[in-house]
Amino acid sequence: MKLEKDVLIVGSGVAGLYCALNLNPELNVTVISKSTMDNNNTYLAQGGISTALNEEDIKPFVEDTMKAGRYENREEAVQVLAEESIENISQIVEEYGMPLDMENGKIDYTREGAHRVNRIVHCKDNTGEIVFKTLYKSALTRKNIEMIEDATLLDIITEDGKCIGARVFKDGEEDHIFAKDVVLACGGIGGLFKNSTNQRHLTGDGIAIALKNGVEVENLNYIQIHPTAFYEENSNGRRMLISESLRGEGALLKNKDGERFVEELLPRDVVSHAIFEQMKKDGTDYVYLDARHLGEEYLKNRFTFIYNGCLERGTNIGTDLIKVSPAQHYFMGGIHVDLNSKTTMDHLYAVGEVSCTGVHGANRLASNSLLEGLVFSKRAANDINSHIKDTELVTKEIPNLEVSVDELMKENKKKVIDEIVRIREDFDYELFDCR
Template sequence: MTGATTADVLVVGSGIAGCSAALAAAREGADVLVVTKASRPEDANTDWAQGGVATTRGDPASFKRDVLAASDWTADPDAVDTLVEDAPAAVHDVLVETLGVPFDEGGAGYDFAREAGHSRERILHVDASTGRHLLRPFLDYLDGHGRVTVRDDTAALDLIASEGRVHGALLDTRPTGDPVFAGATVLATGGIGACYRRSTNPQAATGDGVAMAALAGADVADMEYVQFHPTAYAGDGDGSDTFLLSEAVRGEGALLRNGADERFMPAYHEDAELAPRDVVARAVAAERDATGGVRLDVEPLDFAADFPDLAAKCEERGVDPAAGVPVAPAQHFLCGGVAVDDRGRTSLDRLFAVGECARTGVHGANRLASTSLLEGLVWGRRAGRAAAGNDVVECDVPALRDSDPDLPERFAAEKFTRLRRVMAERAGIRRTPDGLERARAVLRRLKGEVDAYARTRTSRELYELRNAAVTGLLVVRAAAGNDESVGCHWVERPDAAAAGD
């Protein structure tokens, strides 16, 4: 096609998973194009990651056991084996040798931390902003790589698919969308935080990769498993000023207290504040309902010295950490996504998915703390290697309508407000069969309204609305189809409770 761009490998997304895939493909000799909606590093989920990178520390068996236990034994053991076996080489080769990440040290070596669900100290970290210290040097490194081109502020609108094969993607390059044909396409678009009212994700996390893949016919799996982090700053009711208080804070000794100033977690789990995330999140939600609030007591540690970035965020919001930081659960991570194998391959030929938009099987129904960066690193390397070496094949591409940069602000705002409200109220920490069906009806109507509007115009914002609506529908449909409460999918049945069941 005249005027079309070509690349050996197209990577959509610039977090750690996308960067890892790009680097691995380039090392195989591929010319790689990375396109990303982000116009700055902090637009990517990776840059927001506070915890760290879990490692084996010479004990892969205990690491595997902890991952499986956190998932409530629903994770795929073979996928966990892949994660654990590849971890040492991936961390050393990419993060230490290539990027020179300055992980915190203590004593004779690294200062390994412990977080919820881990049976020992095994987390590599850089103060309380590990993701930032990984992503920014990674982007700088790729920027200087002769085989990698990065295009910021460029969204992928749709996949180019024909007869079970993906040939590339249509990009948001105004005034019209331009095709990029690629030998292989790697989705690394991150999470779905924009689908919820309170989230620890950036607002650009609109579920793009999951929605585009599903609309092209790729299989998705485990979409009901949406993890909520138990300790996000409660802030205003609309969630606009939410920020994450890493599990590392509780790992260092912070305690959870309810509105009556009672420490409550020992009554919910033997590991108390270090119980799996789903347990702590439901406990925090229950105590907020019962006592009017929950705060994170950081008095047992030197908060300002150990977590200066978090202390600064508290100061910006007028919060005195000495009095406790008000916290509430917030949407944090999608454990499901586009179904992939051990090399990131989807059910569509030449389409790969890595990072949070992919369902590798590692997390099952609940993700263990500080495994997301590692998963993105491991599967990114594997997918990048597998994606290299494919021929570029062009095909017919449907013409896009002229882009309309003047999408009425009220239209987008109203639709997102409705989407986030129904997802928070009906598909949050605690769900009911009736609530999920109501959510499905609302989201179907909402997507229909967006589709009708898009018949006469197009814009990146419309595609993001469509993607968020599709992703929300996939979540509630999967949740409605799974009546087993496990991990972060918790279904309450008032009728059964009333009957004494």
């Protein structure tokens, strides 16, 4: 089938949906998702969304983000992230009705690792689910936004070095969707790893497509390992995350003798490293997280999702120690974009985890990725709004791909893994087994 659109957005997480909502309502917008609309990493986010508390907090927020990123961040992008945080949080609350947790009529900010103050807005410990539902509900009310599930981006279509559309696989057929602008919002790479907190179908498709089409990528070696995923023996599925906010509220990491061995709120890479070292010393596959002193009633209420998730797996976090070990969690690298989320190919944008805005540097500060998804997808939308009237829709007849979708997906995965392995020699692949 040959279809014509103003804007095609690939991905229905925070970045894809918020971009769609910020596009001019007169534009004809299609959002596709490889799976169901709600099957994405956004839905899984627990801890919250970071934000500057006020004008005075912008500078400290920038400094905390730069420090966690080992000063390899692009400072101008971090500045934008911090400066535009407050207006974007206000937009999702006031315009779309996101119900943040409040205390005595004021936003209840929580704290996570390497933030010097409490500056994380949240909805209990299922913030991502609420973000998704809030944005999705708003998108459903927009007549100009069409959302298509189980539609997989196979490749982009180009003409004279510009992006003019995409090949999309849906219901056993390859469709050619031509659009004035294409926005890649197709998330991270966790599905490439045996050991990851991510949804399994997120396999870095956007990165493979960028590599194949000569679109610039960067920092593919910057892969964040989260210190505390729930440990399950012989589990090949997605690892359940035990959010950093549990440590933010006082949970302690302990070795096999019940002793603390690391400052719990140091940056994630430092804590993960300390856990690996401790596991080696103890000869174990996990360490313990102790939240018992916080009290079962408090834990049940404040960390309902984690409490129930652990209980289903046989651990009562109010009375038992939680077995945890590190797992792949987030991808700081991605498709290189400028401050308006434009890639190096004309009419191709990248937003959210698939992109590399440079805000995270070598290590993401906790809760900065939902914020990045908001701030930079809105910037993409604004940029598209500003030029799309002058953009021509280009179409052409092209034959379908000759390889099967399964073969193509396999090739794509291999391409991304090979590239990561090529530039990241120090990575312990045995632990994560992505090959």
